[in-house]
Amino acid sequence: MNQQDLQLDWLKCFVAVVDTGSLSRAASEVHRSQPAVSMQLKKLEAAVGRQLLVRDARRHQLTPDGQVLLGYARRILDLHADAQTAFHGDELAGRIRLGVPDDYAAKYLTPVLKRFAPRHGAVDIELDCEQSTSLIPRIERGELDLALVSRDHARRGTLLFHEPMVWVGSPQFDVWRRDPLPIATYEETSLARRCAIHSLALQGRRYRVVYNSSSLAGQIAAVESGLAIAVLTRCSAPEHLEILGEAHGLGPLQPMEVAVYRSRASRGSKPVDNLYSLLVKTLRISAAP
Numbered sequence: 001m002n003q004q005d006l007q008l009d010w011l012k013c014f015v016a017v018v019d020t021g022s023l024s025r026a027a028s029e030v031h032r033s034q035p036a037v038s039m040q041l042k043k044l045e046a047a048v049g050r051q052l053l054v055r056d057a058r059r060h061q062l063t064p065d066g067q068v069l070l071g072y073a074r075r076i077l078d079l080h081a082d083a084q085t086a087f088h089g090d091e092l093a094g095r096i097r098l099g100v101p102d103d104y105a106a107k108y109l110t111p112v113l114k115r116f117a118p119r120h121g122a123v124d125i126e127l128d129c130e131q132s133t134s135l136i137p138r139i140e141r142g143e144l145d146l147a148l149v150s151r152d153h154a155r156r157g158t159l160l161f162h163e164p165m166v167w168v169g170s171p172q173f174d175v176w177r178r179d180p181l182p183i184a185t186y187e188e189t190s191l192a193r194r195c196a197i198h199s200l201a202l203q204g205r206r207y208r209v210v211y212n213s214s215s216l217a218g219q220i221a222a223v224e225s226g227l228a229i230a231v232l233t234r235c236s237a238p239e240h241l242e243i244l245g246e247a248h249g250l251g252p253l254q255p256m257e258v259a260v261y262r263s264r265a266s267r268g269s270k271p272v273d274n275l276y277s278l279l280v281k282t283l284r285i286s287a288a289p
Helices: 008-020 023-030 034-048 064-091 102-119 132-140 191-203 216-224 270-286
Strands: 053-055 060-062 094-100 123-129 146-150 158-163 165-169 181-185 207-212 229-233 242-244 256-262
Touching: 008 023, 008 034, 008 053, 008 060, 008 064, 008 158, 023 034, 060 064, 064 270, 094 102, 094 132, 094 270, 102 123, 102 146, 102 216, 102 229, 102 270, 123 270, 132 146, 132 256, 146 270, 158 270, 165 191, 181 191, 181 216, 191 229, 191 256, 207 216, 216 229, 256 270
Parallel strands: 094 123, 094 146, 181 207, 181 229
Antiparallel strands: 053 060, 146 256, 158 256, 165 229, 165 242
8 A cells, every 4th residue: 555645734723714714714714715725634644544634513533543643743843933933033024913802911921932042033913901891992903913812712823721720819818708608700701701701600509799900910910909809811820829719609600712813814924923933832732731
């Protein structure tokens, strides 16, 4: 039996379909037509002699053989990107307008930028820290090129990992005992706010919002002062605050889907392409809890 080489274009289309969940969205990612992406997948499956993807009611799902190949495909594409960077990285120049919520900046974004900046000194990065609900419309309007966001539906960007949500309180105050429960929240459109209120509603627990702030620092200040408890991403919860849970009469919280979201206007920008690839490569491997 003659073995066929696995071509990079086939692997790129395969990974794009896995990441986006559909042929149409994958076609946009790899700058090809939908029929072309479908043909590349058929060639890849013929080359390995296995079915790699199946279609359910909503999206394409990996078969067990697809799961195996996906790991190899990502590593092959990452090595290819590293090789290109080694020889052409210094040629990158331009500007990247980047957005990130306070929650994710220190733990997730900073390590990536520490790798990117020394390689590409001619690329200027403009960083805006805002809530995901503010960053997402700015990406769609083309005001930002890339953003690390908590996504509000499955089509929003490329999923990187799931970030746990936790109830936090000050160990100096038994705020969680109060009825109604005082909570600090972000703005009304915030996913963290919806998450908290949904959990309390499922328990039938009474609550009142006593503090609103769009900043992480504001949430932490409200908790530290004994004014309220709050829901934070696990990565942003300070060690000196207490993680609350079932023992405190508080129910579980749905994790956030953290994704990298890219504007249509940035398609074809080599600096944005490079940082986008580095975010996906780094965070999908090392950041997933």
